[in-house]
C-alpha cells in the first residue's frame with residue numbers, strides 16, 4: 001500500500017514538473033500574437049520609407065528580446081529613435097524590435113565617469129541623469145533625440161572636437177545574436193562583435209546594455225568668425241586643431257553662394273555663465289520654426305538675409321554656458337516635425353583635411369547646377385577611427401552635413417538620388433566617403449569604394465548571423481546574400497508605384 005501511495009505521489013510530482021516546464025517552454029516560444037495593421041508599418045522621420053513588418057514589439061527587458069528572437073525564425077529588424085532616413089530600421093515581413101521603451105540606467109559610476117544604459121535610452125534621458133553629477137556625454141551628435149543603440153550602430157559623431165566617432169567613447173556592450181543568447185563585446189572580449197556592431201547598422205544583432213565613458217560638464221565660451229571659405233583651412237590649423245581648450249567646433253558654409261563660412265567655437269573657460277540653465281528646455285513652443293525653416297530653404301534672398309544680417313547679429317552676443325546646455329539641442333527646435341508633401345532631409349560627405357577646398361568647389365557646383373534647396377552645410381572635424389570595420393573616418397576628416405528640403409513625389413526622389421550620387425562620387429574621388437544613415441541611393445560600386453573594409457564586416461555578419469536574420473533596407477541593398485531578396489523588393493516597389501499612378 002505504502003509503495004502505491006509513494007508511486008502515486010511520484011507520478012503527481014512528475015506530472016506537475018512536466019506541466020510547469022511545458023508552460024514555461026510555451027511561454028518562451030509561443031508565437032507572437034497578431035497585431036493591428038497600423039502598428040505594422042514602420043517609418044522614419046521623413047515619412048519616405050514605410051515598410052510593413054510581420055510583428056512589432058517594444059521590449060523592456062533583455063529576456064523579452066531573446067524570447068521574441070527565439071519565438072520566430074524569420075528576418076529581424078531593429079529600430080532606435082527612428083531618425084535614420086533610408087529604411088535602415090525596417091525589413092519587410094520582419095520581427096521589428098522597437099527599442100524606445102528599453103531605456104533604463106543600469107549603473108552610473110561617478111568616480112570612474114562611466115554609465116551603463118539600456119540601448120533605447122536617448123542622449124536627453126542620459127543628460128537628465130548625469131547633469132546633477134556634473135558629468136557630460138563624451139561623444140554624441142548635435143541633437144540629443146537619438147538613441148544610444150542607433151548612435152552606436154551608425155558610429156555617430158558631432159561638433160565635439162576630441163576623440164572622433166562614438167566608438168572612441170564605448171567601453172563595452174552586450175549584444176543578443178540570432179540564437180537568442182547574450183554576448184559580451186569589448187576590445188578584448190569578442191572584438192569582432194565590438195568592431196562590427198559599432199557602425200554595423202543592426203546587421204549583427206541587438207545591442208543591449210552599453211557602457212560609455214563620460215567627461216566633466218564644464219563651462220564653455222563661444223567665439224565666432226566669418227571668412228571666405230578658402231581662408232578656413234589655415235584658420236582651422238592655426239587656431240582650432242591644436243588648441244586643447246576647444247570643446248565644440250563647426251563651421252556653417254552659407255548657401256546660396258557657398259563662398260563664405262562662419263566658424264563657431266566653444267572653448268573651456270572660467271568666465272561667469274551668461275545663462276545658468278543646465279539643459280535646454282524640451283517643452284518650448286516652437287510652432288513657427290518648421291515654417292521658417294521651410295521658407296529659408298526655398299528662397300535665396302532669405303538665405304542671404306540670414307548670413308549677412310541675422311547670423312552676425314545673433315553671433316555677436318557673448319555666451320558662456322555649460323557643456324550640457326550647448327549639447328542638449330532638441331530636433332523639434334529645428335523644424336522637422338512638419339507632416340506635408342515635402343520634408344527636410346540630410347546627407348553627409350567626408351573628405352581628408354587637405355581636400356577641403358577642392359570638395360567645397362565640387363559641392364557648390366553640384367548644388368547650383370541641380371538647384372538644390374539647401375538649408376545648411378555644417379562642417380565638422382572628425383579625428384581618425386582605426387577601429388570600426390565600417391569606419392567612415394579612415395583618416396582625419398572634415399565632414400559636410402547637408403540639410404536640404406525635398407518634395408516626396410517619385411520624380412523629386414529621383415532628382416535627389418541623381419545629385420546625391422554625384423556628390424557621393426565627388427567625395428570618393430576626393431579620397432573620402434559618404435555617411436550611411438540617410439536615403440540609400442548609392443550604387444554598389446560606390447558602397448565598396450566608400451567602405452573598402454565591407455568584406456570584413458560581411459565576414460563578421462556570416463559568423464555572427466549565419467541565418468542572415470538581422471536585416472533592413474541598407475543590408476538589403478548591399479549584403480551579397482540579399483541579391484534575390486533585393487530584386488524581389490525592387491519589383492514589389494515598382495508594382496506599388498504603378499498601382500499609385502493608376503489610382
Ligand SMILES: Cc1cc2nc3c(=O)[nH]c(=O)nc-3n(C[C@H](O)[C@H](O)[C@H](O)COP(=O)(O)OP(=O)(O)OC[C@H]3O[C@@H](n4cnc5c(N)ncnc54)[C@H](O)[C@@H]3O)c2cc1C
Pocket residue numbers: 045077078079080081082083084085088089090099119120140141142143145146147148149150151153154155156157158159200201202203205206207208331346401437472
Ligand atoms: C536632423 C538630424 C541631424 C543629425 N545629425 C547628426 C550628427 O550630427 N551626427 C551624426 O553622426 N549623425 C547625425 N544624424 C544621423 C543620426 O545620427 C543617425 O540617424 C542615428 O542613427 C540616429 O539614431 P536613432 O536612435 O534614431 O537610430 P535609428 O534610426 O533608430 O537606427 C539607426 C540604425 O541603428 C540600428 N539600431 C538601432 N538601435 C539598435 C540596437 N539597439 N541594436 C542594434 N541596432 C540598432 C538600426 O537598425 C538602424 O540600422 C542626424 C540625423 C538627423 C535626422
